[in-house]
Amino acid sequence: MAAPTLRCFSRGRWFGTPGPTEVLLLALREAHSGAQGLLAVQKARGLFKEFFPERGTKIELPELFDRGTGNFPQTIYCGFDPTADSLHVGHLLSLLGLFHFQRAGHNVIALVGGATARLGDPSGRTKEREALEPERVRNNARALRQGLEAMVANHQQLFANGQTWGSFTVLDNSAWYHKQHLVDFLAAVGGQFRMGTLLSRQSVQTRLKSPEGMSLAEFLYQVLQAYDFYYLFQHYGCRVQLGGSDQLGNIMSGYEFIHKLTGEDVFGITVPLITSTTGAKLGKSAGNAVWLNRDKTSPFELYQFFVRQRDDMVERYLRLFTFLPLPEIDHVMQLHDKEPEKRGPQKRLAAEVTKLVHGQEGLDSAKRCTQALYHSSIDALEVMSDQELRELFKEASFSELVLDPGTSVLDTCRKANAIPDGPRGYRMITEGGVSINHKQVTNPESVLVVGQHILKNGLSLLKIGKRNFYIIKWLQL
Numbered sequence: 046m047a048a049p050t051l052r053c054f055s056r057g058r059w060f061g062t063p064g065p066t067e068v069l070l071l072a073l074r075e076a077h078s079g080a081q082g083l084l085a086v087q088k089a090r091g092l093f094k095e096f097f098p099e100r101g102t103k104i105e106l107p108e109l110f111d112r113g114t115g116n117f118p119q120t121i122y123c124g125f126d127p128t129a130d131s132l133h134v135g136h137l138l139s140l141l142g143l144f145h146f147q148r149a150g151h152n153v154i155a156l157v158g159g160a161t162a163r164l165g166d167p168s169g170r171t172k173e174r175e176a177l178e179p180e181r182v183r184n185n186a187r188a189l190r191q192g193l194e195a196m197v198a199n200h201q202q203l204f205a206n207g208q209t210w211g212s213f214t215v216l217d218n219s220a221w222y223h224k225q226h227l228v229d230f231l232a233a234v235g236g237q238f239r240m241g242t243l244l245s246r247q248s249v250q251t252r253l254k255s256p257e258g259m260s261l262a263e264f265l266y267q268v269l270q271a272y273d274f275y276y277l278f279q280h281y282g283c284r285v286q287l288g289g290s291d292q293l294g295n296i297m298s299g300y301e302f303i304h305k306l307t308g309e310d311v312f313g314i315t316v317p318l319i320t321s322t323t324g325a326k327l328g329k330s331a332g333n334a335v336w337l338n339r340d341k342t343s344p345f346e347l348y349q350f351f352v353r354q355r356d357d358m359v360e361r362y363l364r365l366f367t368f369l370p371l372p373e374i375d376h377v378m379q380l381h382d383k384e385p386e387k388r389g390p391q392k393r394l395a396a397e398v399t400k401l402v403h404g405q406e407g408l409d410s411a412k413r414c415t416q417a418l419y420h421s422s423i424d425a426l427e428v429m430s431d432q433e434l435r436e437l438f439k440e441a442s443f444s445e446l447v448l449d450p451g452t453s454v455l456d457t458c459r460k461a462n463a464i465p466d467g468p469r470g471y472r473m474i475t476e477g478g479v480s481i482n483h484k485q486v487t488n489p490e491s492v493l494v495v496g497q498h499i500l501k502n503g504l505s506l507l508k509i510g511k512r513n514f515y516i517i518k519w520l521q522l
Contacts, residue, residue: 083110083149090364090371092142094290094315097297101310109284109312110149118151118211121314122277123287124218124270125193126158126166127185128174131338132192134350135289137398138316138365140193142287143213144200148368152211154281155193156273159186159219166270167263168248168291172255174263190215192338199404204368218273234272237305238298243267246294267298274299278311290315317365337402343436344403345418348411351395352388356381359390367397421483427500434504434516441514448493448519454481455489457498461515463507473509480508495522 084107087093096106109119123139125132132140143153162182165174177185197213243249246267252259274296277283286296296313303311321333335350336342342350354362359381363374381390400408414437416425435443444461454474464470464479473479474489481498482505499505503522507515 083146087142087145091361092138092145092316092365094317095293095313097293097313097315098300101312102304102308104310106285106312110151119146119285120152120154120277120281120283121146121285121287122154122156122274122281122283124156124158124161124273125189126162127182127189128162128165128177129334129336130185130188131336131341132189133334133336133342134347135319135334136337137402138319139287139289140196141366142314142316144204144368146287147200147211147213148206148208150209150211152281153213154277154283155213155215156277157186157189157193157215157217158273159183159217160222161218161266161269161273162186164262164266164269166266166295167252167259168295170248170252172257173260186217186219188338190217195404196337196402199401203400203405206368216277218269218276221276222269234268234302237302238268238271242301243298246298248291248294267295270295271299271302274311275303275306278303278307278309284309284311286311286313288313288315289318291318339403339407339436343414343433344399344407344411345414345433345437347402348395348399348408348415351398352391352415354391354394356385356390359394363390363394363397366394369393369397423482423500426482426504426506427502429502429504431504431516431518434506438506438514438516441516443516443518445518445520447521448499452493453489454479454486454491454493454498457481457493457505457517458489458507458509461507461517463509463513463515478510482506483508 084093084096104116108114109116111117121143123143125136125139140155143155147153159182162177162185163179165176167173193215197215200213201210243264244253248267249259249264252263274283274286286299288296293313293315296315300311300313303309334342335347337347351362351366360374360378363369363377364371367374369377377390377393381387395411396408399411403410410433413425413429414433416422417429418437429437435441442461442463446457446460455471458464458470458474458479459466464473471489475487477485477487479486482500484497486498493499493505499519499522503519505517505519507517509515
């Protein structure tokens, strides 16, 4: 896939808002493409956690990324198993790692595990994953591929910096496993692995000591992930695997397999795991996933997840989840020290992530929803789509009503089944318990007025009490 040209920013410091000259000088410094320029910068940001092995036999990891050694560009991959039909925030750091390599001119591969998802990765888990039907895995893999490609497009369109980028390719490992016969595969690959080494992995030891134990399918997962690395090394020249810190054992298996078969050096790089405030890993299994698919987590909900981050976390998250240069992050935090009530870093973080995941339209939608819900903005309500209102007020009842001449507030509430029949419902209005489009209405007999009770987009937002919302779409206006 062709990548746009980009221009990188650097890591110097500034005080006050940098001008064009300062930005250019900083960009030239950060654009240094030598090994330390890439690996050290991401290590400083906290994005790259561990490097394996620490030393190669023929070439060192930093040399792979040095333009002066003839090894440029490199190919880096990261795997994503389709155990659900969407990636989540816990996957974002691995994606950011791939994007940073791509921005530095290297070719990257996102590998959807259409085959390995059938086994289930035991890493970081205390019990076996629920088995997935083949058709469900295929559907999930298709959805993941679409989500990845959409994010790649957002990255290219909205975060270009003037430099020439490498390619971003999305593959599915079912493409090579469906051609394999079990006995042939075990004969060719199984003999290269030693049981003692596989059993020594922390993920295996943890599961073996658990009451549930470990299935053979899970045990063989690291063999298939190692073979993925080998396949990509052979067919794409891939020498580096990127993954969460819980993937280090699987990465080591891939390194040992490739080195044993070819004698060549390959490497692994891990990124930190994102956890909740209680220390639990964010994800589907933990039940706390913030999804990247709009159908599961709206742009507004994703935006609010990052806006709500604590002050003691936001600087780290700006380093991890955005492409902002470190000096710019320093500047944002300096402004925050002066006016913490504005939550400037949180808003910048939320905007950058939402734009990457959902594009500019998704970010605009998140801001409209924020204005409509938290600032009672009629202007925002008037331009919101049906989809945005449904996303914002997920528990709200949605009705389509015909606007008859003389329709009153009372008529509207009853047709929407928002108030009980009889005197009690009437009193709810007169006593101030009903609002339409964020404005309290106390006269049940008031006739609805277009532009006041009915917005330009043909919608009304009815609220009963403090939390019960009803969305009404008017027909035949």
